Amino acid sequence: MPEIVVQGLTKTFIHKTTGQKVTAIERLDFEIGEGEIVGIVGKTGCGKSTFLSILLGVERPTEGRVLVDGKEPYRDFYYFKGKISAIFQQDLLLPWRTAIENVKLGLEILNYPKEKQIDISKAWLAKVGLEKFLNSYPGELSGGMRQRVAIARAFAINPEIILADEAFGHLDVVTATTLREDFNRLVREQKKTAVIVTHQLDEAVDMVDRVLVFGRPARLVADLQVPNGAKQSISEKKEFVERLHNLIENSG
Ligand SMILES: Nc1ncnc2c1ncn2[C@@H]1O[C@H](COP(=O)(O)OP(=O)(O)OP(=O)(O)O)[C@@H](O)[C@H]1O
Ligand SMILES: [Mg+2]
Numbered sequence: 001m002p003e004i005v006v007q008g009l010t011k012t013f014i015h016k017t018t019g020q021k022v023t024a025i026e027r028l029d030f031e032i033g034e035g036e037i038v039g040i041v042g043k044t045g046c047g048k049s050t051f052l053s054i055l056l057g058v059e060r061p062t063e064g065r066v067l068v069d070g071k072e073p074y075r076d077f078y079y080f081k082g083k084i085s086a087i088f089q090q091d092l093l094l095p096w097r098t099a100i101e102n103v104k105l106g107l108e109i110l111n112y113p114k115e116k117q118i119d120i121s122k123a124w125l126a127k128v129g130l131e132k133f134l135n136s137y138p139g140e141l142s143g144g145m146r147q148r149v150a151i152a153r154a155f156a157i158n159p160e161i162i163l164a165d166e167a168f169g170h171l172d173v174v175t176a177t178t179l180r181e182d183f184n185r186l187v188r189e190q191k192k193t194a195v196i197v198t199h200q201l202d203e204a205v206d207m208v209d210r211v212l213v214f215g216r217p218a219r220l221v222a223d224l225q226v227p228n229g230a231k232q233s234i235s236e237k238k239e240f241v242e243r244l245h246n247l248i249e250n251s252g
Helices: 048-056 101-110 113-128 144-157 173-190 202-206 230-233 235-247
Strands: 004-014 021-033 037-041 063-066 085-086 161-165 193-197 209-214 219-227
Touching: 004 048, 021 048, 021 219, 037 048, 037 202, 048 063, 048 085, 048 161, 063 161, 085 144, 101 113, 101 144, 113 144, 144 173, 173 202, 202 230, 202 235, 209 235, 219 235, 230 235
Parallel strands: 037 193, 037 209, 085 161, 161 193
Antiparallel strands: 004 021, 004 063, 209 219
C-alpha cells in the first residue's frame, strides 16, 4: 500500500480582505510509496506549501482527501505525533535554547528518557557537522549552521516522512550545495520518505528520484522519474531541467 495517497484533493481559501474564493489546489491525484524521494515544482503561488500543510495536518482539505498510512492527518492528528517532520526556509529555532536544546525539543515532547534525549541530540548534531556547537545559541550561529540544527531536529525524532519547503534556496550557493548534499545523504541513509518542494530545478534533479509538476492552481501536470543519466551527466541534467522548465512555463 502506498504511504501517501492523494485523492481528488481540492483546497479553497476565502481571501481575508476581498472575501473572494481562492483555489489553491484543484483535484489533485497521486500516490507516494514508502521510501520514495519526491520533488514538487511549479509556479509561485501554485499551492505547493498548501499541499504540505494538508499533509502535515495543519490545513484541512475542502474536497477529496490525503491519506497517510490510511489515515487523514488533520483528523487523526494524535496518530501522527512524531511521524512527520518538516523543514522550512526559516529555521524556526527557539532563540533562547542552545543547539542541543533545540534538537531535544521533539524528543522531550515525545517523552524520551532524559539521557536518550541528550545522546540522540548529540549524535544528530554530530551527523550534521555541529559537534563543536552543542551549546551555542542560534544567534551565535550562521544561517547555514542554524539550518543544520533544524535538519538535526527534524531527523532526531526518527519520523517516517520528512518534508522540506524551500529549505535551502535562501542560503548562499556554496552553503546551499553542501547542505543539500548532506540532507540528501541523510534522507537516503535513514531510508525516509521525503517530499521536497523547491523552485530550483537543478536542486530537484540532484535530490529526488521523481518530480511532480504542479499547475496553478495545483493539479498534476506531469509525474516524472528523474533519469539516472541526469544525475551523472551535465548535458542530460540540463536537458531534463529544460523539460521541467517548459512544463512549468506552459502549465497555465
Ligand atoms: N491562508 C490563506 N488564505 C488565503 N489564501 C491563501 C492562504 N494560503 C495560501 N493561499 C493562496 O493559495 C495559493 C497557493 O499558495 P501556496 O503558498 O500554497 O503556494 P506555493 O506554491 O507554496 O507558492 P510559493 O512558490 O510562492 O511558495 C496562493 O494563491 C495563495 O495566495
Ligand atoms: Mg510555498
